Amino acid sequence: MVQVIQIDDPADERLADFRDLSTADRRPDRPGGRGLVLAEGVVVVERLLASPYPVRALLGVQRRIEALADQLESVDVPAYVTSAEIMAEVVGFHLNRGVLASADRAPMPAPADLAARSRCLAVLEGVGDHENLGSIFRNAAALGVDGVLLGPGCSDPLYRRSVRVSMGHVLRVPFSTVEPWPDGLKTLRDNGFRIAALTPRADSRSLRTAVAGVGKVALLLGSEGPGLTEEAITAADLPVRIPMAPGVDSLNVATAAAVAFYEVTQALDPDH
Incomplete structure (x- = not known):
């Protein structure tokens, strides 16, 4: 006691x-x-x-x-x-x-182990803002994302501000790191994931149609402002986007993550 x-x-x-x-x-x-x-x-x-x-x-x-x-x-x-x-x-x-x-910290799962037991993963590159990171973890917990993989430039999910903004959900969503970057993404592909890079560029496909009928999805999200690097987009299977009203090309990364998580988890499990 x-x-x-x-x-x-x-x-x-x-x-x-x-x-x-x-x-x-x-x-x-x-x-x-x-x-x-x-x-x-x-x-x-x-x-x-x-x-x-x-x-x-x-x-x-x-x-x-x-x-x-x-x-x-x-x-x-x-x-x-x-x-x-x-x-x-x-x-x-x-x-x-x-x-x-x-x-004290708990051991992180190996990326391959996390991939083997998951259907939907978020993969982050350059998300250095603690509040955005905490919000992404909160969104992941709320919308049924199985885990988060951290690429280069990401802040520490267990920093006090991230823990607070996530409302403690960073403590229940498993996370690990991807190394080397982006070659380590091969682990996801080996485990049956289709890797979708969220980007507003012109050749990207609508996220909803791109993930329809896919068994496992890893969603790449980049930093606030510059977004994903060209290297990360090239390493993905396809670029995807959230359709926007005219005159708006992007959302805050945590907001974009929430929309994308909903679309992906609904596509994987419509009854969710």
Whole structure:
């Protein structure tokens, strides 16, 4: 059962997982740092507790820890309870959601294993914005995408902002990396995937017609602004697009992902 521990000293060394989150070079979830996962808010912490990521500790105000009582019954970790003022001093800013949890990372699946058990995958290139990345993971969870593969230039899905924007769904959607790029996409083709590159260029086909009758689809999505590189488009089986009204050529990448995920998952499973 969770160990509830009252904290009245912001310098308490037991709070190291949560300290100075506004200081870039000391953040525990930064790439190359301690590699922790941080969940913020009751809903996201609940999803962390239900995920394969090993929880280390919680920090929150009394009422937020109490709101998690049912989920914490079977968790043997410390839950540090303190005031909002002390919590803000530890974290480095006022945390409106009132609770944080830290966890160690879980092993990523091998790309081939993820491909073997999936029908629909998102493959990302150059999605470096944490909020876009978090939104894409949330969309993937909502629309039945089986997993996400990360190419070069993508930010870390387990960075705190991505976890928060995804509403914790990054913790339930499996992801891995594609290496080398783009030659590693061959793993998808070997597992029966048709690889569709989302691009507004003139020779692309309508996504809906392109994926009709296809058994497994990997959807390539590029960065906000420049989109996919020519190298990635060439490595795909075909370029596809979302038809637009006149005068508009593209959508925000997370919005485009949501539309594309819906079209692909409906094509694969119309009763979904």
